[in-house]
Amino acid sequence: MVAQSTAAPPTPWSRNLAEPRIDGTAFIHSFSNVIGDVRIGANVIVAPGTSIRADEGTPFHIGENTNLQDGVVIHGLEQGRIIGDDQDEYSVWIGNNASITHMALIHGPAYVGNDCFIGFRSTVFNARVGAGCVVMMHALIQDVEIPPGKYVASGAIITNQQQADRLPDVHPQDQEFAHHVIGINQALRKGYLCAADSKCIAPIRDENAKYNTSKTENRFEFEFEGLSEMSSNNLGAETIEQVRYLLEQGYKIGTEHVDQRRFRTGSWQSCQPIETRSAGEAITALESCLSEHSGEYVRLFGIDPNGRRRVLETIIQRPDGVVNGSATFKAPNTRTSSSYNGNGSNGNGYAGSKLSAETVDQVRQLLAGGYKIGSEHVDERRFRTGSWQSCQPIEATSTKEVITALEDCLDSHQGDYVRLIGIDPKAKRRVLESIIQRPNGPVTASSSQASVKSGSTATTPVTSNRLNSEVVEQLKQLLAGGLKISAEHVDQRRFRTGSWASCGQIEATSLNQAIATLEGYLDEYQGEYLRLIGIDPKAKRRVVELIIQRP
Numbered sequence: 418m419v420a421q422s423t424a425a426p427p428t429p430w431s432r433n434l435a436e437p438r439i440d441g442t443a444f445i446h447s448f449s450n451v452i453g454d455v456r457i458g459a460n461v462i463v464a465p466g467t468s469i470r471a472d473e474g475t476p477f478h479i480g481e482n483t484n485l486q487d488g489v490v491i492h493g494l495e496q497g498r499i500i501g502d503d504q505d506e507y508s509v510w511i512g513n514n515a516s517i518t519h520m521a522l523i524h525g526p527a528y529v530g531n532d533c534f535i536g537f538r539s540t541v542f543n544a545r546v547g548a549g550c551v552v553m554m555h556a557l558i559q560d561v562e563i564p565p566g567k568y569v570a571s572g573a574i575i576t577n578q579q580q581a582d583r584l585p586d587v588h589p590q591d592q593e594f595a596h597h598v599i600g601i602n603q604a605l606r607k608g609y610l611c612a613a614d615s616k617c618i619a620p621i622r623d624e625n626a627k628y629n630t631s632k633t634e635n636r637f638e639f640e641f642e643g644l645s646e647m648s649s650n651n652l653g654a655e656t657i658e659q660v661r662y663l664l665e666q667g668y669k670i671g672t673e674h675v676d677q678r679r680f681r682t683g684s685w686q687s688c689q690p691i692e693t694r695s696a697g698e699a700i701t702a703l704e705s706c707l708s709e710h711s712g713e714y715v716r717l718f719g720i721d722p723n724g725r726r727r728v729l730e731t732i733i734q735r736p737d738g739v740v741n742g743s744a745t746f747k748a749p750n751t752r753t754s755s756s757y758n759g760n761g762s763n764g765n766g767y768a769g770s771k772l773s774a775e776t777v778d779q780v781r782q783l784l785a786g787g788y789k790i791g792s793e794h795v796d797e798r799r800f801r802t803g804s805w806q807s808c809q810p811i812e813a814t815s816t817k818e819v820i821t822a823l824e825d826c827l828d829s830h831q832g833d834y835v836r837l838i839g840i841d842p843k844a845k846r847r848v849l850e851s852i853i854q855r856p857n858g859p860v861t862a863s864s865s866q867a868s869v870k871s872g873s874t875a876t877t878p879v880t881s882n883r884l885n886s887e888v889v890e891q892l893k894q895l896l897a898g899g900l901k902i903s904a905e906h907v908d909q910r911r912f913r914t915g916s917w918a919s920c921g922q923i924e925a926t927s928l929n930q931a932i933a934t935l936e937g938y939l940d941e942y943q944g945e946y947l948r949l950i951g952i953d954p955k956a957k958r959r960v961v962e963l964i965i966q967r968p
Contacts, residue, residue, distance in 0.1 A: 425453030425472050430495050435475065439735055444606045455479065458513070459685060462606035464489075474498075474508030474525040483515040484602035491517075493525025501528070512548065516598045530565065534595040539569075551591045589906075589919045597844070656717065656733050660703070661696050663729070666810075668719040674710040677736050685716070707734050731804055736864065771824050775967075776837060776853050780819050782912075783839045788848060790819050791838040794830040797856050800890075805836070827854050850963050852887045883936045888949060888965050892931045900960060901952040902931060906942040910968050917948070935965065944968050 422437040422445065435454035443461040451463070453471030458481040463469070467489045471477045474493020478501055492870035493508030501510040508525035515533045517523060517917060522540045532547035540558040546558060547565030554571040561575055567584040568591060575581050611617040663670055667792070673685040678912060693699050707715055715734035718727050772780075783790055790813075793805040808826035813819050826835055833856065839849030895902050902925065905917040920938050925931035938947055945968060951961030 422451040422452075422455075422725075423476065425811040426471070427545075430473075431475065435471075442542055444609045446609070452830075460603065460606060461485070462609070467490075471508065476507055477509040477511075477525075478507050479511050480513035480515065480531065481605065482513055482599060483511055483517070484599065484606075485517045486519045486521075487601075489517050489523070490521075491523045491525075491581065493527070494842075497526035497543065499528045514599055516595060517601070518598075532719065534591075534598065536571065547594050548821055549587060549592070550596060551587050558854065560687070588915055589921045593759050652700060652733065653674065656703075656731070657696075657700060659717065659729070659731065660699050663697055663719040664694060666719075666720070669722055671718050671720055672703060672706045672715060674706065674713045674715045676713050680760070682713050683693065688715070703733070710734075711770070712736050727807065729809060772803065772820060772853060775818065776823075776851070777816070779837060779839075779851060780823075781816050783849065784814060784816060784819065787842070789840040790823075791840060792826045792835060792853075793838060794826065794833045794835045796833050800834050802962055808835070823853065830854075832856050846959070850961065850964070883939055884932060884965065888935070889928070891949065891951070891961060891963055892935075893928055895951045895961065896925070898929060899954075901954050903950045903952065904935060904938050904947060904948060906945045906947045908945050912946050917946075920947075939966055 424434045424436040425431065427434065437451045437455040439457045440459045442459045443457050443462045446465045448465040449463050449467040451469045454476035455469050455471050456476060457479045458480045461479055464487045465484045466487045467485050469477060469491045473495045474651060477491060486731040491509055495858040498506040498508060499510055502563045508529050509523055511529045512531035514530055514531055517535045518537050520538045521535045523529060526543055527541045528545040529535065530546060532549045533539065533546055534551045536552055536554040537553050538554060543557045544558045544560060547563050549566045550563055552558065553567040556569050556571065556573045558575045561578050563581050566587050568587045569575060569584060660670065670691045672688040674688055675685045689700045691699055713736060714732060716730055716732045717821055719729040721728060780790065790811050792808040794808055795805045799910040807823065811819055811822045813822060834852060835854035836850055836852045841848050902923040904920040906920055907917045923931055923934045925934055946964060947966035949965050950959060951965045953960050
């Protein structure tokens with residue numbers, strides 16, 4: 418797209434006819450206007466409908482990696498200047514990694530520092546906003562200087578310095594959100610630049626066309642196969658159904674084998690790769706693997722080509738022969754709800770359910786919040802290493818169907834740990850991990866208050882009357898792995914919006930210290946949700962989010 422950029426018009430106060438200077442890596446949408454002495458840095462994105470008009474106040478500076486979203490207006494008065502980070506005078510200075518969001522107005526003289534977030538329809542006029550500030554929606558900042566790292570609530574009117582000096586500090590989750598917005602807009606910038614480049618976009622179009630053609634062919638193939646009975650002398654009906662489901666969902670299929678001696682060490686080896694999209698050919702390949710490795714364990718698994726992870730692992734042959742027991746695999750559209758009764762009297766509305774009332778309530782809250790639900794399992798030996806494996810994907814959106822799927826996972830992995838996963842589909846991150854089964858059976862509602870004892874030696878027991886065994890074990894793993902630990906809290910009203918507030922980092926050097934700190938938070942935030950956070954300091958990302966208290 419060709420950006421609408423023009424020189425400044427001649428006026429009584431300026432006849433320099435300055436033109437915009439735009440870095441080659443920036444993307445300026447053709448429905449935006451950039452006029453006059455505007456200096457736009459690397460990797461900037463200017464969305465449709467934005468007006469950057471340096472025809473009165475001038476010049477303007479837009480720093481690297483900054484995004485100016487739809488409808489943003491940047492203008493300046495002829496009188497009045499601010500000092501930029503380079504010590505020169507500007508009408509408007511916007512620093513690096515800033516987000517100026519939809520319909521915001523930045524009117525010079527104005528300064529917006531690095532890493533700032535300016536919310537929808539907010540106005541900054543004749544003011545300085547320090548680095549790392551977060552200004553929410555519909556706020557007015559005028560004639561003041563906001564210190565760095567401050568938070569301005571939605572609808573706030575900050576027009577005197579006393580108000581500015583009393584502003585609260587930005588919370589870590591606000592900073593995380595601001596960084597997330599930067600990442601999203603950088604991806605959009607690259608996407609728009611690619612869309613305008615025929616060399617970049619052509620392979621993607623070809624790939625999409627090929628995928629759509631393949632998808633259509635597979636649909637007819639599956640319909641044809643559905644008309645004819647597909648049978649196998651070596652594979653059970655549930656395995657055939659599993660293969661069909663994986664292929665229909667776009668997953669790849671793989672197989673592995675291992676002899677009895679290596680089975681206990683988990684030293685599996687791959688069979689011949691299965692590249693086909695035909696269920697018939699895939700089953701033939703599976704039978705070939707079974708025949709070639711008779712007397713060994715053979716397992717089938719699905720592979721998500723996008724996430725590059727395994728979505729299912731099922732043993733289909735053991736040394737004594739093929740697994741032909743009762744069906745353990747059920748595609749989502751074949752599940753029944755026989756476990757449920759609308760007249761349940763166990764406190765959760767589901768008579769006969771293996772899940773506690775707490776777990777059912779968790780499912781309801783996750784679905785009501787628009788989250789997706791998954792489940793994972795792990796045996797006792799691998800539990801300490803955190804080598805969890807996914808159960809059958811759960812695509813259901815009703816509480817009944819989700820609970821049915823969770824119970825299927827419990828049945829399929831008796832004697833294992835099983836945990837419930839809540840997933841935010843927009844942020845693509847986990848919001849909940851809750852163990853719902855241990856090797857001795859499903860977790861009951863009362864088990865969460867059980868007294869726990871663990872420790873590295875018999876002479877130094879670690880106990881907690883407030884935290885369950887899962888939390889204590891999680892703390893041990895985090896400390897042993899050199900990860901940082903913190904906690905967050907939120908009241909019931911803000912829980913649905915995910916507005917968690919930090920309790921602060923836990924500087925514990927021992928398990929007992931960490932437990933004591935968490936128990937202190939339990940007392941301090943009674944009646945609120947409280948969750949444990951594990952942070953990888955090297956990757957600078959969260960690896961654990963575990964709710965340890967509910968209202």
